[in-house]
Amino acid sequence: MSQHLKDALQHTRENRDEVLAQLRDFLTIASISDDPDSKGEVRRAAEWLVDRLKLLKPDRVDIFETEGHPVVFGEILCPDPSAPTVLLYGHYDVQSPEPLGSWDTDPFQPVIHGYNLFARGSSDDKGQIMAMIAAVEAIHTTGPLPVSVKFLFEGEEEIGSPSLGQCLKDHRGEFACNLVLNTDAGMLGPDTPTLVYGLRGMCRFILRVTGPTSDLHSGGYGGVIHNPIHALCELISGMHDKEGRVTWPGFYDSVREMTSEEHDEMAELPLDEASFIEQSGVSRLWGEPGFTPLERQGVRPALDVIQIDAGSPKAAIPVDAQALVTVRLAPFQDPDEVRKQLVSYLETQTPSTVQWEILDWSGFPATLTERDAPGVAALLKAFEIIWGVRPAYYPSGGSIGAVGQIKEILGAHSLLTGFSLPGDHIHGPNEKLHLPTWEKGTMALVHFLYNLVE
Amino acid sequence: MSQHLKDALQHTRENRDEVLAQLRDFLTIASISDDPDSKGEVRRAAEWLVDRLKLLKPDRVDIFETEGHPVVFGEILCPDPSAPTVLLYGHYDVQSPEPLGSWDTDPFQPVIHGYNLFARGSSDDKGQIMAMIAAVEAIHTTGPLPVSVKFLFEGEEEIGSPSLGQCLKDHRGEFACNLVLNTDAGMLGPDTPTLVYGLRGMCRFILRVTGPTSDLHSGGYGGVIHNPIHALCELISGMHDKEGRVTWPGFYDSVREMTSEEHDEMAELPLDEASFIEQSGVSRLWGEPGFTPLERQGVRPALDVIQIDAGSPKAAIPVDAQALVTVRLAPFQDPDEVRKQLVSYLETQTPSTVQWEILDWSGFPATLTERDAPGVAALLKAFEIIWGVRPAYYPSGGSIGAVGQIKEILGAHSLLTGFSLPGDHIHGPNEKLHLPTWEKGTMALVHFLYNLVE
Numbered sequence A, B: 001m002s003q004h005l006k007d008a009l010q011h012t013r014e015n016r017d018e019v020l021a022q023l024r025d026f027l028t029i030a031s032i033s034d035d036p037d038s039k040g041e042v043r044r045a046a047e048w049l050v051d052r053l054k055l056l057k058p059d060r061v062d063i064f065e066t067e068g069h070p071v072v073f074g075e076i077l078c079p080d081p082s083a084p085t086v087l088l089y090g091h092y093d094v095q096s097p098e099p100l101g102s103w104d105t106d107p108f109q110p111v112i113h114g115y116n117l118f119a120r121g122s123s124d125d126k127g128q129i130m131a132m133i134a135a136v137e138a139i140h141t142t143g144p145l146p147v148s149v150k151f152l153f154e155g156e157e158e159i160g161s162p163s164l165g166q167c168l169k170d171h172r173g174e175f176a177c178n179l180v181l182n183t184d185a186g187m188l189g190p191d192t193p194t195l196v197y198g199l200r201g202m203c204r205f206i207l208r209v210t211g212p213t214s215d216l217h218s219g220g221y222g223g224v225i226h227n228p229i230h231a232l233c234e235l236i237s238g239m240h241d242k243e244g245r246v247t248w249p250g251f252y253d254s255v256r257e258m259t260s261e262e263h264d265e266m267a268e269l270p271l272d273e274a275s276f277i278e279q280s281g282v283s284r285l286w287g288e289p290g291f292t293p294l295e296r297q298g299v300r301p302a303l304d305v306i307q308i309d310a311g312s313p314k315a316a317i318p319v320d321a322q323a324l325v326t327v328r329l330a331p332f333q334d335p336d337e338v339r340k341q342l343v344s345y346l347e348t349q350t351p352s353t354v355q356w357e358i359l360d361w362s363g364f365p366a367t368l369t370e371r372d373a374p375g376v377a378a379l380l381k382a383f384e385i386i387w388g389v390r391p392a393y394y395p396s397g398g399s400i401g402a403v404g405q406i407k408e409i410l411g412a413h414s415l416l417t418g419f420s421l422p423g424d425h426i427h428g429p430n431e432k433l434h435l436p437t438w439e440k441g442t443m444a445l446v447h448f449l450y451n452l453v454e
Helices: A003-028 A036-055 A122-140 A164-170 A227-236 A260-268 A273-280 A293-298 A335-349 A378-385 A401-410 A435-451 B005-025 B038-053 B122-141 B165-169 B228-237 B258-269 B273-280 B295-296 B334-347 B376-387 B401-410 B433-450
Strands: A058-062 A071-076 A085-091 A111-113 A116-118 A150-152 A181-182 A192-197 A199-209 A301-312 A319-330 A355-364 A392-395 A414-416 A430-435 B060-064 B071-076 B085-091 B111-113 B115-119 B148-154 B179-184 B194-199 B201-210 B304-313 B322-327 B354-366 B391-395 B415-416 B430-435
Touching: A003 A036, A003 A116, A003 A122, A003 A435, A036 A058, A036 A071, A036 A122, A036 A150, A071 B085, A085 A122, A085 A401, A116 A122, A122 A150, A122 A430, A122 A435, A150 B201, A164 A401, A181 A401, A192 A378, A192 A414, A199 A227, A199 A335, A227 A301, A227 A319, A227 B228, A227 B304, A260 A293, A260 A392, A301 B228, A319 A335, A319 A355, A319 B179, A355 A401, A401 A414, A430 A435, A430 B304, B005 B038, B005 B433, B038 B060, B038 B071, B038 B122, B038 B148, B060 B115, B085 B401, B115 B122, B122 B148, B122 B430, B122 B433, B179 B273, B179 B401, B194 B258, B194 B376, B194 B415, B201 B228, B201 B334, B228 B304, B228 B322, B258 B295, B258 B391, B273 B295, B322 B334, B334 B354, B354 B401, B376 B433, B401 B415, B430 B433
Parallel strands: A085 A150, A085 A181, A181 A414, A192 A392, B085 B148, B085 B179, B179 B415, B194 B391
Antiparallel strands: A058 A071, A071 A150, A111 A116, A116 A430, A199 A319, A199 A355, A301 A319, A301 B304, B060 B071, B071 B148, B111 B115, B115 B430, B201 B322, B201 B354, B304 B322
8 A cells, every 4th residue: 555545544534523524514505406495505505615625726626507506617637647537426406305394403404413414415415525525635635646536516416417418518628537436326235335337217207187177166076077186096006017017018128137147146235125124114015026126126117106286175176186207217218218108008098088198208218337347446446445345236226317418428437336325314304424434435435546546 | 926025126126236346345355264374364254244234233243253263143033923033054264266376367356257256255155145135134124024034154164164063052042043044055057046955965084195114215215115105096096996986895885866756857957968068178077877977966975086295396205195085975874884984995905015094084974855844835936936947956966064063953954055056166266156146046035035934
């Protein structure tokens, strides 16, 4: 181990409390990207990051404006022009903390209980951003960087990264890199450092069912008019068969088959039925037959209605009923094909007593990481050094829109990892960051940046 | 026709514009009983009525406080102590006008277009209250009343009359009467004066389905956990068979069979399939096979989910999903039995992946009017005089909680009629009152009060 690396690791340990204090400050900013009233807070988070990056004495730091929330850019060059450039990706926006009443503490007043830091964004994704900054800082403070580093921190990940693509096109040269490290993908457990080799794609849309031309008194029309709420429930109910398979015609036709190696690897991961039950609090799992829970989550598609907003307490049969639906896509499923499958389902299954329409459709495909992609070996080695175990090679069920856009526009591949844990309640109440894991993660990132040039 | 009756009818005609102006003023009060923020407006409507009744120089007028909104009481005695006492029932509260955007005009700024007066409450029920007041006023101003008259105007009809029962018990003597006229039941068409001989009962409850102990990211758990929204939709979907019959075990067992006379009478009413289609704007009707639309609405039960509030735009599988459900009960269906049928359905149909519970259950049975009940002949004769046609004898699909409570506590029977029309959009946007019908109704009420002692 070189002296510089030793010094960098030492600096990481000594700097830990200072970085944690900074993270706590960062977490007080309510940068909720889907809330128009929080626009100022979102910008304040971007500016906070600019100020923080300036402490690194970077070659450049900037805010790139977009049609939505701004993108933060930073750059620190390696003295050796032949060294690779790593783009470190994170997002400074957070999900809404609603319902506030379900939190034990104020989501924007970070509190440490035991080993955990509780706050909205602690794990997703501000803690991850700070781990990357701290790792770069430790190396850069103690000697020359072994690689060039760029930062890309966006403010719209939680709303599907609608402005990122144009920003990448507008700044293609500035963002040019050899590989991307994306620490927004999490890990399987505190003792299981993880390289995520797959992300599911996503389609998102509103299904609207319409009936009468005005709300009708349920006394005067109950039993005579097909209630759009019932019709919507019937359509949703019919989207899965009794065993949990999606019924849209052709839905599974193009889904990638698992290799037997993949199947065996997944069976060894510490995510069995019992762990899913424990994390979720349900008494029994559910889903497509013939696959393990982890396979259903990681490499099989899933259809979830995430919201229904229909009717009112008034005793009336409403004009319409709407459901907000997401479909997590498996590799090789094409969003446009999936939309056709949905239309085919609706055309054949909707009764003639109501009409349907699809609103606000959006979609992007799944991504897969090849095992010999740049940086994979460096990351796995860093994890082995810190955790002393063989890292998990894991297909996540999540979806990160930025990954596909970066691949398409910059031509760069993303390494997907991170230090959030399955029980961190990201997107839910009482989101937390497990601090010992976060510290290990920061140390591992120091090794990773070094490993890239060994 | 007596001179007094002639004078009273003349007074009704001459007073029409004045009463209409008063009604317009009354309609500017946003007395929305289910809105806590409108509590002051609800009280203001009660006080408005007290002031209006005082113009009749009554023997007594008062506000009775309840745990909820107040009840307005008024009394005008007949000089002849052997004359019967008629209790005139109405409600001064209104449904919420939401969604406001669907109204063409401000719901609380009454506007006349052609023959119609548009405002929330114009037809349901402030216009009906003013018709009763105007009829009593016309007779009382021009001579002695032929009967004693009492007024009962409640402020909680639209929320199921939760405080009325206790108020009736507290003031049993003051409300004592020989019969009740309830003008909140409407009529079948402008040329079809109507005596409503049946009202459906109602059960109302929330069905809550619960799953995981916290909201779960749909990327990490989609395909693994049974989404409570899906489970709720499956349960709702299963509550009707493909043809529209309710599937709760034993649901139809105690429903009263129609008589053949009733069937023939209903077939003659001006409410055929085409009229339901025209009123609702749907392309095809729906419901229990083997019955006409009018029969399904009037004498058969109906189950309607009137609201679903579940999930959020966050990509999460939620902790729970709730549906607000109403069941319109046919005569002889017992609310307690219906609850048992629901429980039986839920126990056998809910998958073991989720739990269910029933919240906020309330229920009251249907009511039926015998054809020889007091006042029936007087009302039918009044309608024949004014409209020149044989009145319709009609089983309404609606539900009025007050009717059962009055029968039970005061021992008095309610005559159900009214001058709102099927196209008046009560409970919906652009509620209106058809003024020529309203004027005829007022005249008919003058005749009715006279007919009671002929």
